[in-house]
Amino acid sequence: MNYSVNDYQPNMDVLDSTIKDQIIDRYEDLKDKKVTKADVLASLEKDQLNEEDYFNLLSDAGLDLLDQMGALAKKRRGQYFGNNVCLFSPIYIANYCNNSCRYCGFRAKSPIQRAKLTEEEIELEMKSLSESGIEDVLILTGESQEFSSIDYITSSVEIAKKYFTSIGLEVYPANVEDYKKLHKAGADYVTVFQESYNKEAYDFYHPFGHKRSWVYRVETQERALMAGMRGVGFGALFGLADPVEDAFKLAYHASLIQKKYPHGEIAISLPRIRPTQGADNTLNFNYVSDKKFFQILLAIRIYLPFASITLSTRESKDFRDLAVQYGATKISASVDTSIGHRSKETKDSGDEQFAINDTRTTEDAVKDLLNLGMTPVYTDYLRL
Numbered sequence: 083m084n085y086s087v088n089d090y091q092p093n094m095d096v097l098d099s100t101i102k103d104q105i106i107d108r109y110e111d112l113k114d115k116k117v118t119k120a121d122v123l124a125s126l127e128k129d130q131l132n133e134e135d136y137f138n139l140l141s142d143a144g145l146d147l148l149d150q151m152g153a154l155a156k157k158r159r160g161q162y163f164g165n166n167v168c169l170f171s172p173i174y175i176a177n178y179c180n181n182s183c184r185y186c187g188f189r190a191k192s193p194i195q196r197a198k199l200t201e202e203e204i205e206l207e208m209k210s211l212s213e214s215g216i217e218d219v220l221i222l223t224g225e226s227q228e229f230s231s232i233d234y235i236t237s238s239v240e241i242a243k244k245y246f247t248s249i250g251l252e253v254y255p256a257n258v259e260d261y262k263k264l265h266k267a268g269a270d271y272v273t274v275f276q277e278s279y280n281k282e283a284y285d286f287y288h289p290f291g292h293k294r295s296w297v298y299r300v301e302t303q304e305r306a307l308m309a310g311m312r313g314v315g316f317g318a319l320f321g322l323a324d325p326v327e328d329a330f331k332l333a334y335h336a337s338l339i340q341k342k343y344p345h346g347e348i349a350i351s352l353p354r355i356r357p358t359q360g361a362d363n364t365l366n367f368n369y370v371s372d373k374k375f376f377q378i379l380l381a382i383r384i385y386l387p388f389a390s391i392t393l394s395t396r397e398s399k400d401f402r403d404l405a406v407q408y409g410a411t412k413i414s415a416s417v418d419t420s421i422g423h424r425s426k427e428t429k430d431s432g433d434e435q436f437a438i439n440d441t442r443t444t445e446d447a448v449k450d451l452l453n454l455g456m457t458p459v460y461t462d463y464l465r466l
């Protein structure tokens with residue numbers, strides 16, 4: 083059966099939630115608005131911005147007012163987060179995947195080296211990472227329920243609990259009962275990138291597999307919070323569709339979830355598309371300039387001042403150094419997107435998911451943050 087992006091596939095939880103429709107409807111209301119500089123300046127005067135103000139900040143008129151936006155973003159960052167920058171590191175434990183995202187080197191049938199770590203190897207990798215000082219780990223797999231079952235991920239969470247104070251998951255979207263199991267094992271937060279909120283782009287880039295269901299994916303954060311997770315992460319892969327549309331829907335989605343689940347910690351990730359081995363090289367990406375990307379970062383910081391914003395090592399050191407001063411509050415360090423390369427004793431190894439742009443170790447990232455006058459934070463969480 084050929085499912086559409088609007089279909090729930092067999093065994094997917096269906097929620098009684100209107101959030102996915104609200105995201106689309108609000109953008110449709112606003113998308114043709116001609117925003118002026120006066121509109122942007124008026125929005126910057128407000129203490130609390132609504133979604134129309136946020137749309138104003140994302141406009142071309144806003145692009146000419148980056149100094150004013152930067153000043154307010156920096157102020158909000160200081161009010162809500164001080165100079166703190168949280169550090170985390172990802173661990174890729176498997177790269178088998180049944181989806182076929184055209185932009186990704188891990189996609190099914192891509193002739194890359196596949197690997198899946200055993201429990202012993204996961205322990206070696208985690209021990210090795212924890213020795214760098216990292217306390218917040220993000221466990222990643224490709225999206226294969228067959229090779230990376232919920233039981234396998236649960237075991238990796240139980241191992242991670244021995245070495246880290248905060249455990250995040252970036253694995254395939256799961257049902258509420260599976261998230262309950264993972265949370266009980268020790269998982270604290272779940273991050274799932276929507277990749278693109280534009281359904282036409284989503285349809286093109288995700289031709290088959292579990293991930294083809296846009297509707298199931300967009301409800302992931304609700305399912306994770308319903309299961310008791312402490313926090314949820316949202317993301318769009320900038321470069322797949324119109325960046326303003328994706329930025330608008332991404333942060334509006336997060337704000338709707340925050341209103342419905344006020345106890346949930348909200349985090350936004352801002353990845354841009356990067357070259358990768360095994361991706362479809364005929365694609366014409368909608369690359370986002372540094373200036374536009376920085377505007378999006380500032381706009382989100384102003385609109386959602388309480389939300390954590392993560393910048394990955396897809397971005398350069400220079401861009402991340404600037405971004406942490408104005409809006410980003412969490413960065414990764416000691417990153418290796420391949421499988422099993424941290425510990426010399428790990429036998430199984432697999433290819434990297436994407437080429438990283440900032441190769442700093444945790445130690446170097448900490449030194450650089452201190453030089454910028456920022457405060458590196460290994461953990462802001464106590465497990466009792």
Ligand code: SF4
Pocket residue numbers: 179180181182183186187188189190223224225293
């Ligand atoms: S982006 Fe994720 S789901 Fe898509 S092919 Fe890559 S690993 Fe699989």
